[in-house]
Amino acid sequence: MSPVEDLKQILAENDKSKIHSFFSSLSPLESARVVAQLPKESQRSLFRLLSTEQAAVLVEAMPSVERSAIIEEIPKEKASEIIRMMESNESADLLLDLSEGKREQLIRLMGPEDAEEARELIAYAENSAGGLMAKEFIAFGKSAKISEVLKFLRDHAAMFDQYSVSYVYVLKENRELAGVLRLRDLILKNPEIPIEDIMIPNPISVFVSTPADDVEALFEQHRFLALPVVNANKKMVGIITADDVNKSKEKTSIETLLKFTGIGGGEELRTMPLFLRVRNRLSWLSLNIGLNLISASVIAFFQDTLQAVIVIAVFLPIISDMSGCSGSQAMAVSIRELTLGRISLKNYRSILGKELMMGLLIGFILGLEVGLVAFLWKKMAILGVVVALSLWANTLIAVCFGGILPVALKRFKWDPAIASSPILTTVTDTCGFFIALSLTQLFLPYFSH
Secondary structure (H helix, E strand, C coil): CCHHHHHHHHHHHCCHHHHHHHHHCCCHHHHHHHHHCCCHHHHHHHHHHCCHHHHHHHHHHCCHHHHHHHHHHCCHHHHHHHHHHCCHHHHHHHHHHCCHHHHHHHHHHCCHHHHHHHHHHHHCCCCEHHHHCECCCCEEECCCEHHHHHHHHHHCHHHHCCCCCCEEEEECCCCEEEEEEEHHHHHHCCCCCEHHHCCEECCCCEECCCEHHHHHHHHHHHCCCEEEEECCCCEEEEEEEHHHHHHHHHHHHHHHHHHHCCCCCCCCCCCCCHHHHHHHHHHHHHHHHHHHHHHHHHHHHCHHHHHHCCCHHHHHHHHHHHHHHHHHHHHHHHHHHHHCCCCCHHHHHHHHHHHHHHHHHHHHHHHHHHHHHHHHHHCCHHHHHHHHHHHHHHHHHHHHHHHHHHHHHHHCCCCHHHHHHHHHHHHHHHHHHHHHHHHHHHCHHHHCC
């Protein structure tokens, strides 16, 4: 039997010990995959039988859309305990994915300290260091000895099992960050000396308000395992691990990919309800009908020209598609530079100037290649010239428009990732058809020779 069928059978037996053994044999990711394939009622039954610790590990491994759906379904007392057991940054992300009413219910059920921590974390901007950080870290005062630190770590090993223990931090009396200790130094140095003597003083840290892109750049530059986060008073409030940064980059990449393909509403998985997935996909597909009618109207306007020189129809999709690809490349570069804060609408002349040169060169080469194919196919020089000029001109328009469009959309507070692609497609199709058919009409007498 498959793991899903095995789990269904265990649930039917209502045996907690078998459930524990089943999940002990699977990794968290494999467990999440199996649970996602269960019917909703079976999922609810499973979470009633799982211990809070097991449930927290399982929920952490799930994609955001699946775990928020699970938490919405199960009893609020159990849900609150699961969230409390999760790493603080993971629990904050999950709380933000829930409806506001459900979120408040669960926070109120937590203890005062956990509730205060949750409210603090969800208040930070998602794309900031505060939005990425976890509150779990290990810190000591400057006067502590190495032996005291090692004993404390051993005595509380079970508690620290859920921590990302890459470094131990050294704090001043007012909780200001003084230094950082590598675990290897704790092990290899004389246990009777103060940790102040072996710490790395004044380590690199980030403020809670530091943009996530700047945090990513620091990790790429220094290859840190973790980075301390401080507040405006320079008091240490959390850490960001390399794993946190990688998850953030992956999430951003997935969101950008979905937006480029016109899927609204965030992440989509095939385990989500059908009608929700349909609604998310239709949001831009419906708009695209209207946009494509613009392109179709150009063809309708030149239908007599098309009837006279039907061979040009073979090259219309090539002209629009090749130009669209070039425009998408320019658009992707602009979106990336916007993310890095390198450009704004003030730089439009520089953007257009550089893309103009790019379009002239790329358009010329592509036009020459496709125009040559057209000539060799029909042995018609005029066909090759029209195709080459059309592709050259449309590529020039596409890269210039693709380069400036995300910047303009950002200026008017539209999401460049989700709005750029359908607009660019419409422009390249419409302009490509218009240019090619206009040139065909202009040189129509030469096609009859």
